Amino acid sequence: MRAVLFDRDGTLVRDVPYNGDPAAVEPLPGARAVLDALRADGLFVGVVSNQSGIGRGLLTRDQVDAVDARVAELLGPFDTWQRCPHAPQDACTCRKPEPGLVLRAAAVLGVTPAECAVVGDIGADVGAAVAAGARTVLVPTPVTRREEVVGAPAVATTLAEAVTLL
Secondary structure, X not given: OOEEEEOOEOOXXXXXXXXXXXXXXXXXXXXXXXXXXXXXXXXXXXXXEEOHHHHOOOOOHHHHHHHHHHHHHHHOXXXXXXXXXXXXXXXXXXXXXXXXXXHHHHHHHOOOHHHEEEEEOOHHHHHHHHHHOOEEEEOOOOOOOHHHHHHOOOEOOOHHHHHHHO
C-alpha cells in the first residue's frame, strides 16, 4: 500500500450537509494523528469526495475550495484532492460509487489503484474502492446503513483502527 484516500465528510470531518462555511469544519477525533502517522510512514494521503452541492447549485466551487482549505489547515497537507462536483442525475463516472475519483487520485500520485486504500463512512466509498481495485475499510457513522456495514469487506470503529486493518 502506497496511498490512503479518505472520504472528507463523515470520515475526516464532521458531516455538515452542503457545507460552504470553513468555520463549520470540525475534524473528527483522532483524524490529525492518523494522517500524521501515515505521512510519517511515507504514504501518500488524499481526499476523494462527492460534492454534489456544486452540481445542485447549493454551493459554489469557491465555497467548497474554502472548506477544503480549512480541512487542510486543520489536518495537514494532502497529496491529492479529488472531487466530484456533479449531481446524482448527471450519471458521471467520478461520483462515488463509480471508480473515477479513486482512479484519478492513483494517477495523480503515480501509483496503481491496487496500491491504494479508501477509508469512508458509507457504501458509496466502499463501492468506489472496489470498482477501482483498491482496498477499503468502512468506518460507520449513524448515517451508515446496516446493509452497507454488512456488505463491507472490512469495518472499523475508528480511523486509527481502519489504518491498523489496512
